Structure formats: structure tokens, C-alpha cells
Amino acid sequence: MTAAAKRLHVITWGCQMNVYDSARMQDVLAPLGYAPSASAEGADMVILNTCHIRDKAAEKVFSELGRLRTLKQAKEAAGGRMVLAVAGCVAQAEGAEILARAPFVDVVLGPQTYHRLPELVARASRAAGAVIDTDFPAEDKFDHLPAPAAPHGPTAFLTVQEGCDKFCAFCVVPYTRGAEQSRPAAAVLAEARHLVAQGVREITLLGQNVNAWHGAPGGLGALIRQLAAVPGLDRIRYTTSHPRDMDDGLIAAHRDVPQLMPFLHLPVQSGSDRVLAAMNRRHTADDYLRLVERLRAARPDLALSSDFIVGHPGEQAADFRATLALVREVGFAQAYSFKYSPRPGTPAAAAPGQVTEAEKDARLQELQALLRAQQGAFNADCVGRSIEVLVTVPGRHPGQIAGRSPWLQPVHAAGPATLIGRIARVKITAANPNSLSATLVQPEHLQA
Ligand code: 5AD
Ligand code: SF4
Numbered sequence: 001m002t003a004a005a006k007r008l009h010v011i012t013w014g015c016q017m018n019v020y021d022s023a024r025m026q027d028v029l030a031p032l033g034y035a036p037s038a039s040a041e042g043a044d045m046v047i048l049n050t051c052h053i054r055d056k057a058a059e060k061v062f063s064e065l066g067r068l069r070t071l072k073q074a075k076e077a078a079g080g081r082m083v084l085a086v087a088g089c090v091a092q093a094e095g096a097e098i099l100a101r102a103p104f105v106d107v108v109l110g111p112q113t114y115h116r117l118p119e120l121v122a123r124a125s126r127a128a129g130a131v132i133d134t135d136f137p138a139e140d141k142f143d144h145l146p147a148p149a150a151p152h153g154p155t156a157f158l159t160v161q162e163g164c165d166k167f168c169a170f171c172v173v174p175y176t177r178g179a180e181q182s183r184p185a186a187a188v189l190a191e192a193r194h195l196v197a198q199g200v201r202e203i204t205l206l207g208q209n210v211n212a213w214h215g216a217p218g219g220l221g222a223l224i225r226q227l228a229a230v231p232g233l234d235r236i237r238y239t240t241s242h243p244r245d246m247d248d249g250l251i252a253a254h255r256d257v258p259q260l261m262p263f264l265h266l267p268v269q270s271g272s273d274r275v276l277a278a279m280n281r282r283h284t285a286d287d288y289l290r291l292v293e294r295l296r297a298a299r300p301d302l303a304l305s306s307d308f309i310v311g312h313p314g315e316q317a318a319d320f321r322a323t324l325a326l327v328r329e330v331g332f333a334q335a336y337s338f339k340y341s342p343r344p345g346t347p348a349a350a351a352p353g354q355v356t357e358a359e360k361d362a363r364l365q366e367l368q369a370l371l372r373a374q375q376g377a378f379n380a381d382c383v384g385r386s387i388e389v390l391v392t393v394p395g396r397h398p399g400q401i402a403g404r405s406p407w408l409q410p411v412h413a414a415g416p417a418t419l420i421g422r423i424a425r426v427k428i429t430a431a432n433p434n435s436l437s438a439t440l441v442q443p444e445h446l447q448a
Contacts, residue, residue, distance in 0.1 A: 006044035007037035011064070014051025016206055016239065018088055020157045021114060022049045024145050025087065028117050040071050045083040045121065052089035052172050054341045058097070061090050065102045072104060083124055085109065085117075089176035093345075095134045110134035111162070111177055115144030142183050153392050154201040154421040155404075160188050160215065160223070161207025166242055168269070169280045169348040170312060170340060173208050182215035185223055192230055199421055202235035202261075202390055202404075203227070211241040211250055221249030228259045234423060235390060237408075239265045240307075243283045243291055255298035262299050263333070263407045266291075267307035271326025272319035275312050278351065285326050292330055303333035303378065303407040310367055311340040311360030313351035320363050327370055333378040333407055335371045339364050379409060379431035386427045386441060387411075391419045402435075410435040 008029055012022040025047055026036055040046045046068055050061050065086070072082040085107035086098055092110035099108060106124040109117065113133045120133055142159075163178045164171075192203055205220070205227075207213060213220040220238065227236055236259045243266060253260055270276050271285045295302050308323065327335075339360040342349035382405070391403040395412045401419055402412040412435060413426050419440075426438035 005035035006033050007042065008034035008045045008047070009037045009040040009043040010047045010049060011040070012049045013060075014049070014053065014088065016157055016204070017111075017159065017162070017208065018049050018051060020159050020206055021087070021111060022047070025049070025114050025117055028114060028145060029121070032118055032121065040068060042071075042075060042080075043082060044080070045085065046071075047085045047087055050086060050088035050090035052093050052176055052343070054338055057090050058094055061086065061098070062101060065098075065105065069102070069104050083107065083121055085121075085124075087111070087114070089172065092134050092176040093172060108134065112141055115141045140181070140183075142187060151195055151198050151200050154199060154390060155204070155392055156195045156200045156202070157204050157206050158188065158191055158195065159183065159206045160220075160238075161205075161210050161213045164208045165212070166209060166244075166282075167280060169278060169351065170309060170343065170346055172343045172346060175345060177208055180209060180212050182213045185216040185226065188215065188223060189226060189230070192227055192233060196230055196232045201233070201421065201423070202237070203233060205236070205238040207238075208240065209242050209245065210238045211245040211247075218249055219247055221247065221251075221253040224250075224253045224257055224260055228257045234259060235406075236260050237263065241266050243268065243281075243288050246291055246295070251294055251298050254295060254302065261406050261408070262301045263303045263305065264295065265305040265307075266295075268326065268330075269307060269309050270312065270315070270319065271323035272315065273322075275315050275319045275323075278314045279309075279312055279348070285322065289326070289329060301406075304330060305408075306330075306332055306335045308335060308337040308367060308371075309340050310337065310363040311355035313340070313348050313355065314353040315340075315355055315363075320367075323367065324370060327367070327374070331378075332371060332374050334375050337364060337367050337371060376431070376433070378407075379436060382407075382409070382428045382436055383431050384428065386425060387438075388423050389413075389426050389438065390423050391415070391421065393420065405436065411438050412436075413438040413440050415440045 010022045012018050034045060037043050048064060068084055072084055075082040083106045086105055087109050091108045095108045098105055107120045109120060116133055160183050163180045164173045165180045167174050211220050224236055268288045269279055273284045387405055389403040389405055389411045391401045393402050394417055395402040399414055400412055401415040405411050425441040427441055428436050428438050430437040
């Protein structure tokens with residue numbers, strides 16, 4: 001037998017939490033000799049990390065599994081073996097169904113059990129049948145995952161919180177990701193220091209409901225203050241937040257902590273109080289507007305982003321107009337908007353007043369046109385300004401570099417690759433649909 005590395009291909013769908021989890025699954029499997037591979041073809045193990053939040057999640061999984069089955073059979077025909085694992089929220093919600101409909105799958109595991117992956121893989125290799133692990137174990141998965149491998153580039157995600165207790169009527173997350181769980185501050189700080197030591201300059205704290213973090217007194221605001229004291233950590237962000245959990249301490253952190261970037265993804269979902277109540281959001285449109293006022297008072301240059309759902313059960317034309325009115329009042333720098341999609345088992349799926357597809361389509365188009373215009377205006381407003389960009393990658397064209405503005409806009413400029421991993425001052429010269437063009441303002445120490 002040779003000691004050649006086994007090839008692991010991970011396919012990631014869905015949220016940043018899944019991106020983070022995929023990286024950790026690679027870390028967990030590295031000691032078993034699995035090295036990342038860019039392609040599923042011929043791989044020794046393929047993990048499909050799935051998302052259940054919208055659309056025909058299960059159908060998408062089964063169609064991808066069909067493709068992977070062909071590759072698995074090809075590998076077996078050549079005398080090899082491919083372990084096929086399905087992870088993530090579809091695995092959590094529909095584990096038994098997956099094994100029934102796709103018996104060639106070897107491992108099904110929910111988001112809370114990734115630390116058990118090596119054991120599951122070993123069991124799957126031994127057993128003839130597949131193994132399934134979608135329990136919510138008593139032990140904390142964070143305690144069992146190894147320290148992350150070297151990060152890729154100067155930005156990194158760091159999961160600080162998982163799960164959600166909010167039970168919005170439309171959402172599967174409380175069922176697939178379980179109850180709110182916070183990672184202790186000490187563990188978060190240790191991982192942050194580790195990342196910074198590897199060259200990371202910007203950390204985005206992740207959680208399904210990140211501002212409900214309660215791993216230490218003072219909540220997320222206090223954690224951010226502690227992170228800001230880590231030397232070399234220049235930028236801090238967090239996502240995704242619920243309006244109900246934006247406490248005074250967190251708002252004050254936006255005022256006091258310069259490393260906390262002036263961009264906040266704060267989903268409102270709807271601007272209609274009737275629909276917000278039907279959604280079980282437990283806040284009104286006015287609560288959201290007042291919150292935005294307080295945030296902007298704390299940090300005047302704060303840019304806001306949101307999620308919206310159109311066509312939630314019970315949404316009538318007047319409710320949709322209330323959403324448009326809220327959007328006009330706030331002015332978003334960017335946003336995501338979705339047509340309501342019934343998730344089996346959630347209260348909204350069985351609620352009266354389901355909206356027709358045609359109506360959802362029309363509302364989505366109207367909302368997206370308004371949001372696009374606001375994003376365009378926000379970007380256009382940046383032209384002529386001098387701002388700081390964290391340079392993260394080479395640009396698309398030779399001699400170019402690219403990175404992110406404080407407001408998370410992609411920015412590109414002509415410049416040397418030596419600036420990657422550094423914060424550069426640039427002047428914005430043009431706003432494009434999805435990015436900003438800039439010229440480098442020579443840093444002082446580079447000037448002749
Ligand atoms: N239908 C449409 N959009 C949804 N989201 C969550 N569940 C659904 C659903 N059933 C959206 C919400 C949430 C984002 C991550 O996905 O806007 O904030
Ligand atoms: Fe889902 Fe609502 Fe929890 Fe967000 S806050 S994850 S939308 S239940």
C-alpha cells in the first residue's frame with residue numbers, strides 16, 4: 001500500500017456557515033489522509049454539503065447525487081472506492097429519505113455531528129450499509145473539531161454561534177440547526193489569534209443568529225471589544241443578525257470600535273406589520289426603523305443590508321407596498337430578496353392565504369428593481385472618495401489587485417500583488433453594477 005493522499009472533494013451549497021463547516025470537515029479528515037481535490041471525478045470521498053433554506057432543496061440534492069453516482073460507479077469499475085457523504089441541512093431534515101432514494105450514499109450527517117466524521121467514514125468503509133447521524137448530540141461539536149488549517153488569504157470566517165430559537169414561521173433553520181448555542185469567548189479568541197498569526201486581517205463572525213451570542217456577559221458587543229484588542233486584527237464583521245437581538249452593547253460597539261466595519265446585514269423580511277406578525281418576527285416595521293436610527297446615530301456611515309421575502313402567506317398588495325415604503329425609508333446599500341417558498345413542517349407552509357407564483361414573481365421584480373437602484377446610488381456615491389480597501393486577491397486582469405471596501409463592496413485597482421493582505425488607500429473612480437474601480441493612492445512608506 002502506498003501512503004498517497006486520498007482525494008476529498010467537497011461541494012458546498014448555501015450560506016457562509018456551510019462554507020465554514022466544509023472547511024472544518026476538510027480539517028477533520030486531513031489526519032485520515034484526505035487532501036482537498038478540485039474535482040469529484042476519481043475522488044476517494046465526496047461530501048455534498050447541502051442547504052435547505054429555499055427552493056426545491058431535496059430535488060437539487062437528488063439530481064446532484066445522480067451525477068455523483070455515475071462517478072462513484074466509474075471509480076468502482078476501475079477497482080477503486082468512493083465514499084459519498086451528504087451533509088448540511090437537507091441531510092438533517094431528510095436523512096432517511098436520502099438513504100431510501102439514494103442507497104448508494106454511504107454517510108448522512110447533520111450539521112451538529114461533523115466532529116464524528118472520521119468515525120462515520122471508518123464505519124461506512126467497514127459496513128456494507130450506510131450510516132446516518134443527524135442527532136443533536138449532548139457534546140458540543142466545537143469542542144471536538146481540530147484547530148482550523150491555514151486560512152486562505154487575509155479574510156476568514158469564524159463561527160461563534162449556531163442554531164436559532166426564533167422560529168420565524170417560514171424558516172427551517174430552528175429545525176435543521178437546532179437550538180441556539182454559543183461558543184465560549186475563550187475559544188473564539190483563541191481561534192481569532194490563530195487566524196491572525198496565519199496572516200488574517202479581517203474576521204467575519206458567523207452565526208445563524210449571531211447577535212444572540214451569549215458566550216460571555218455583555219454579549220456580542222463585549223466579544224467584539226475583546227477581538228478588537230487582538231493585535232493585527234484590523235477588521236471585524238458579523239452576520240446574520242435578528243433585529244430583536246440588537247442590544248445597546250452591540251450598538252455601542254458600532255460607535256466605539258473602529259475595527260468593526262460600518263456594514264450591517266440586518267434582515268427585516270417585510271415592511272408590513274401584519275406580515276411580520278404572520279412571520280412570527282416579533283418586531284414591527286417601526287421597531288426596525290427606530291433601530292436603524294439608533295445604529296446610524298452610533299455610526300453615521302453605517303451601510304445596511306437586508307433579506308426580504310415576498311409573497312409570504314397572507315401578504316396582500318397593501319402589505320407589499322409597505323415593504324417598498326420601508327425600503328425607501330431606510331435606503332439599503334445591498335439586499336437579498338426571495339420569493340416565499342413553503343418548507344414542509346414549518347407553520348407558514350400550512351397557513352392560509354398562499355400567494356400565487358405569478359404574484360410573487362411580479363412583486364419580486366418590483367422590489368429588486370428598487371433595491372438595485374438603491375445599490376447603484378450607494379455605489380455611485382462612493383465615486384471620487386478616498387477609502388481603505390483590504391486587498392485580498394489578484395484582480396481579473398494582469399497587474400490588478402482586488403479587495404473589499406469597509407462597506408463590503410468589491411473594489412479593483414491597478415497595483416502590485418505585494419499589496420495582497422494589506423490595507424491600501426484608494427480613490428474610487430467609477431461605480432460598476434457589481435464593483436467599484438479605483439486607483440491606488442500611494443501609501444506614504446512606498447513613496448520615493
Ligand atoms: N422562503 C423564502 N425565503 C426564505 N428565507 C428563509 N426561509 C425562506 C423561505 N421559506 C430567506 C430569509 C432569510 C434568508 C437567509 O433566506 O429572508 O433571512
Ligand atoms: Fe430562520 Fe428567523 Fe432564525 Fe433567521 S431568525 S434563522 S429567519 S428562524
